[in-house]
Amino acid sequence: MAIKTLTDLFIHDLSDVYSAEKQITRALPKMARAASDEKLKAAFEAHLEETRGQIERLDQLVETTEGIRLKRMKCHALEGLVEEAQEIIESVEKGEVRDAGLIGAAQKVEHYEIATYGTLHAMAVRLGLKDAAALLAETLQEEKNTDIKLTEIAEQQQ
Template sequence: MAITSIDDLFIHELSDIYSAEKQLTRVLPKLARAAQLPELKKAFEAHLEETQGQVERIDQIVEALDIRLKRVKCVAMEGLVEEGKDVIDSIEAGPLRDAALIGGAQKVEHYEIAAYGTLSAIAKQLGYRDALPLLQATLKEEKATDEKLSLLAEQAGNQRAAEASAG
């Protein structure tokens, strides 16, 4: 798809994050199963539910703006998902894997924060009043998830991994 206008860019970016969110809905259950720390399992399960709601918001935006998403695959998310699979395959279940999973999940959140921030700015520029609050609600959720992951890393994940490595 040739991107020749800000409208095209908005549709492309929305299509890209839609692909990213769909990929996440498929991988989050695997991450939850791979996590040992109960709080991390719960965080992945809660984020799956949240992600499904975010997909629904994108569907609402598409309907409100009467646009069609493009068939694109978010290669950035594909890479982040692959990294997560590598963690599961290469690190034995336990505190070290949990710390790596938290780090990988934060990479995903940072990508999503950037994507929804960009989409919000473009929607504001284009006057998409129906889309803007939906995008900003998702942006707020992504930032909150990142904060929760940071706390989890600081309060349990990294310390347990360090203790397990030292012991």
């Protein structure tokens, strides 16, 4: 897809984050099983449900915004972040150190999503897509809240 307009870039980035969210729904159950801290497991499980809601919100955005159709693509950035999390699971013994690594891996994902949703929100505003901007702002806030929750769990570990 040749990107020539802001709308083209918006569709590209929206398609990319859609792929990212789908990858996250496959990674979170693995991360939850690999965690030993119950609060961390619960946070991963809660974020899985939230991520499913975010995918539904993206579907809603596409259905209700004229001229927006997602492109089939793979988010390579998220693929790499998921691979890093998998390396932690495979190479670090279950326990506090693995949990710390999983928190770090999850926060890298959250920061990627915060940057992406922030950019998408700004583009939606600039394009005059008021309803899309509201949906993206809601997801952006959820991602920020998850990042804060992960930081709190990390700081409570001994």
